[in-house]
Amino acid sequence: MSGADTATTPQSRPSVGVALKFVPLRVEVNPLTGMVSADDRLAGASPADEAALEYGLRFAEAWGWDLLVASAGDHRCEPMLRAAMAAGANAAIRVVLPTDTAAPVVAAALAEALGDCLVLLCGDYSLDRGTGSVPAYLAAQLGAAQALGLVSVAAVGEGTVEGERRLDGGRRERLRIPAPAVLSVEAGVRLRRAPLPAVLRARSAPLQVLPTPVPYAIDPAAGTRRPYRPRPKALPSPAATMSARDRVLMLTGALSERRTPAAVRTNDPVQAADIVLTFLRERGYIS
Amino acid sequence: MPDVAVKPTTGDTTGGSRDGTPPAAFDAIVVGAGPAGAAAALTLARAGKSVALLERGIFPGAKNMYGGVVYGRVLDHLVPNWWQDVPYQRWVSRRATMLMTPTQSLTIDYRSDRWIEAPYNGMTAYRADFDAWLAAKAEEAGATLVCSTTATSLLRGADGRIRGVSTDRPDGDLTARVVIACDGVNSFLAKSAGLYQAFDPSNFTVAVKEVLRLPREVIDERCRLTGDEGLDIEIVGCTAGIPGGGFFYTNRDSVAVGIVVSVIGLAAARVRPEKLLADLKKHPSIAPLVRDGELLEYSAHTIPEGGYDVMPELVGDRLLIAGDAAAMCLAAGIWLEGVNFAIGSGAAAGEAAAEALDQGDASVAALAGYRRRIEANFVLADHRKFRRVPHLIMSERVQRQYPPFVCDIVEKMFTVDNPTPKLGLRRWANDARRTHGVRLRDLLRDGAVGLRSFG
Known part of the structure; x- marks a missing residue:
């Protein structure tokens, strides 16, 4: 659908928003060249995004609110948005953005699309090496509370949800989150199966297309994600007088004695802090 | 059936309001978006019919594997110059x-x-690519492709006549005036319609x-x-x-x-x-x-691979079957073909269904044009001509005796073991016959079957 084909987003009722990302669900890596190829036919919303959509549908049903879904990307994400509409979303919005746009830009685009939603849900992080930062940026953009990486969420009162989050040691914490809030959820809950009439209707349902947000449209380099490169580790040059073997040993660290990584294994904060400080002092980071 | 945003049916004298049932949502439902189903949907859509193409995979071809070659000339009249954009390997x-x-x-x-x-x-060709390509042609022509949806059974009205299919989705009943089952080798729809007399493994x-x-x-x-x-x-x-x-x-x-x-x-x-x-x-x-x-x-x-003699009834009341569902695979030794027969039968089913819909009658008699079409073209003509070949190819003699028999003859022909003189073809053949227990009368009879079939 072109940008001219827009539909009015329902505004009469409060709404829940769900942000989805179109990601490859299966990739192939050529072992000879390292080239990664993905098939768009096997791409769509990740299981975590689908869980977010399912929770969104439950909240909208429980509170009698509308459900909006949005995605930032090119035309390839439209079948995913239509599938969300078939599952029960009232409207879908696509913000035109190139693939691999940086998280702050994506968050700004989604904030524009879903800014009126009182509760926003996302998957915890996208499968294509995402960092899970979009929900946090989104919460910052909207000035909303954020509860990220939730294992499960449930509606309590209207506009209020209760979520559970993992803690170290297998423990969980329970949060009560009032709107406005941005929640990100782990995969786990399966998205409901869309009814057949809804699938047929969604094929031709209007889809709102928003242009690329202006501040980013004029600066295509802004926030462009570069290929992943590990952070370089600076090493002093070996002395020229050393033998080739010693230079290699020095640069690689081979045969040098290493201490096993230290682990803090105490629940006492004071004792834990002492262990960390002693460790840093021994290595000369603090005096 | 709830309202759906699809092309309206072109008339509703079958499976519709005449017998008191609600109007059909589609003129035709094609079950399975493989080569047969896509060809049927393409033909129907081009004839101006509203057609739903149901596919259980997440995209056409997603469920398929492939082990052969696609002979594309059957596409000449369906997709002119098909070779220019077909996803071949x-x-x-x-x-x-x-x-x-x-x-x-x-x-x-x-x-x-x-x-x-x-x-x-x-x-x-990779079937995942080929099937998706052909189904896209059907979609371009106006067919409604619905993926990730399995037709679980035929939907029947109070009078027992077929009204569409039930699917595995919630509210999954879909009505149509005619159903074309292209649901593959284990066609549950053809079996449930009673078109297979016996299902012999x-x-x-x-x-x-x-x-x-x-x-x-x-x-x-x-x-x-x-x-x-x-x-x-x-x-x-x-x-x-x-x-x-x-x-x-x-x-x-x-x-x-x-x-x-x-x-x-x-x-x-x-x-x-x-x-x-x-x-x-x-x-x-x-x-x-x-x-x-x-x-x-x-x-x-x-x-x-049973061939012509084990094909089911191809036409039922408001129902046609095509492709693997109708056992249309030619396994005749040097010819191992399936996709071309699927496309040929699917296209013929689409044409016959469109013709019946125009007449407002999708009874067995009205759909008989399907069988007439595939009798007249290669689909049934080839199967009929080679009907004895599958049995011959699968026979004990062809499988166990003839390969070593022929290989031994050729080996002796090309083995130079002087000072022994060359014994000659007849002697080598007789030696090989005795070694592998090949009887002359079997050889002659199989040769005659081969000549009659391939000749």
């Missing part, structure tokens, strides 16, 4: 038939320049295939190919005496190697199919072709 320039024993092989290998120029002869084979990645230049070098040229080898005698055969063919940067064996024979022999495939890959004539290949896909599929 290679154009088959070399066709070979190999007779094999564990230590011998005899290959008849034919190559033609005419097969690598338009309109081409055969192509290797001896009419089916199971194919097991590996797709192995190899660099394109390695494939070209090993198979003596250049550019987009491809090789297809059909093999007899590679299945440890179990009725069946093998195949090897080239894709762009992968090769496929596999076996096809009788389901009954496999069960009786108590051999795992992967063992047969591993043995084929180790055979000295195949091993150099697949060496160092990286396994990309391992898959298995059932094939209806």
Whole structure:
């Protein structure tokens, strides 16, 4: 659908928003060249995004609110948005953005699309090496509370949800989150199966297309994600007088004695802090 | 049926309000977006009918494996100049038939320049690409493609007549004036409609295939190919005496190697199919072709190889069946074809259904145009002509006796063991006959069957 084909987003009722990302669900890596190829036919919303959509549908049903879904990307994400509409979303919005746009830009685009939603849900992080930062940026953009990486969420009162989050040691914490809030959820809950009439209707349902947000449209380099490169580790040059073997040993660290990584294994904060400080002092980071 | 945003039906005198039932949502439902289903949907959509094309995979072709060659000329009238955008892997320039024993092989290998120029002869293709391409043509023509949706049963009205299909989705009943079942070799719709009199496992084979990645230049070098040229080898005698055969063919940067064996024979022999495939890959004539290949896909599929004599009723009241669902696979030794018969039967089913819909009657009599069409073209003509061949190919003699018999004769012809003088073809043939228990009258009878069928 072109940008001219827009539909009015329902505004009469409060709404829940769900942000989805179109990601490859299966990739192939050529072992000879390292080239990664993905098939768009096997791409769509990740299981975590689908869980977010399912929770969104439950909240909208429980509170009698509308459900909006949005995605930032090119035309390839439209079948995913239509599938969300078939599952029960009232409207879908696509913000035109190139693939691999940086998280702050994506968050700004989604904030524009879903800014009126009182509760926003996302998957915890996208499968294509995402960092899970979009929900946090989104919460910052909207000035909303954020509860990220939730294992499960449930509606309590209207506009209020209760979520559970993992803690170290297998423990969980329970949060009560009032709107406005941005929640990100782990995969786990399966998205409901869309009814057949809804699938047929969604094929031709209007889809709102928003242009690329202006501040980013004029600066295509802004926030462009570069290929992943590990952070370089600076090493002093070996002395020229050393033998080739010693230079290699020095640069690689081979045969040098290493201490096993230290682990803090105490629940006492004071004792834990002492262990960390002693460790840093021994290595000369603090005096 | 709730309202749906699709093209309105072109009339509703069948399956609709005349008998008090709600109007049908579609003129036709085609179940299965394989080659048969896509061709049927394409034909119906072009005839101006509203048609739903149901596919259980997440996209057309997602559920398919492939072990052969697509002969595309059947597409000439459906998709003019189809070769310009069809997602092919290679154009088959070399066709070979190999007779094999564990230590011998005899290959008849034919190559033609005419097969690598338009309109081409055969192509290797990934079914996931090919099926999606053909289904997209149907969608472009106006068909409504619905994926991830399985038709679970036929939907019948109070009068017992077919009104559409039920699917595995919530509110999944979908009504139409005619249903075309292209739901594959295990067609539950054709069985539930009673079109299969008996379902005999001896009419089916199971194919097991590996797709192995190899660099394109390695494939070209090993198979003596250049550019987009491809090789297809059909093999007899590679299945440890179990009725069946093998195949090897080239894709762009992968090769496929596999076996096809009788389901009954496999069960009786108590051999795992992967063992047969591993043995084929180790055979000295195949091993150099697949060496160092990286396994990309391992898959298995059932094939209806019974031929003309085991085909079900093709037409029911408001129901047609086409493709593998109708057992339209030609397994006649040197010809192993399925996709072209699926497309041919699917297109004919679409045309016949459109004609019946125009008449406002989708009864068995009104849909009889389907059988007339495929009787008149290659679909049933070829199956009828080669109806005896599947039994011959799967016979004990062809599977166990003839490959070593022929290989021994050829070996003796080309073995120079002086000072012994050359004994002559008749002597070699008689020796080989005695060694392998081949009776002259069987040889003559099978030769006569072959001549009658292939002649």
